Amino acid sequence: MMEILRTERLRLRTVREEDADFYLELVNDPAFIEHxxxxxxxxxxxARRALREGPLAMHALRGHSLYLVERLEDGAPVGLSGLIKRDSLDDVDIGYAFLPRYRGLGYALEAGHGVVKHARLLGIRRLVAITTPANAASIGLLLKLGLRFERQASLAPSEPPVNVYLADLAALDR
Structure with missing residues (x-):
């Protein structure tokens, strides 16, 4: 386990195979499946295989990935947030998902601000995010993080279009 960053209430760390029970619950949440x-x-x-082939492999290859978000007060895993490089997008993507019982508590925004700062430290100049057009909560979060709607795009021929949001992190440095 490697700690990536801390915020006032949260620690973001690399995932481990031992996080499989949390991950299994998260990816089978109806809102996760819908959006x-x-x-x-x-x-x-x-879930262990998906963690090995997903976030663990990406972190080894790129030096960033989705991170487990846990509360500092008790170590409870509340969600995932981090940086993803998708083949279908030119830029690095900020991604996140939180368990239902931890939504609406400001954790996604707090973790998101930390991830944006982390991206800047890694030298990432442009950050994108994708969401379904119907996911109002995610759209609101992206706007609060400083991303702006850029376009709609289909990431694969058989998939419906998604909204693509963009933040020019290099412009923020000026």
Missing amino acids: IGDRGLRTLED
Whole structure:
């Protein structure tokens, strides 16, 4: 486990295979499935494999990934937030998902601000985010983080279009 950053109430750290139970619950949340997609993960072994092949592999390859967000007060895992490089997008993407019982408490915004600062420290000059057009909560969060609507795009021929948001981090340095 490697701590990536801390905020007032949260620690963001690299995921471990031991986080599989949390990850399995998160990806099977109905809101996750509706707005992000059904990952088809139904067992702890599926979740461990997905963590190995997803965030752990990306962190080893790129030096960033989705991070586990946990509360400082008790270490409870509340969600994921971090930086993803998708083949379908030119720029690094900020991503996040939180368990239902931790939504509406400001954790996503707090973690998101930390991730944006972390991206700047890594030298990332442009940051994008994607969300379904119907996900009002996610759109509101992206706007609070300083991203602005850029366009709609289909990331794959068989997928419906998503909204793409952009922040020019280099312009913020000026």
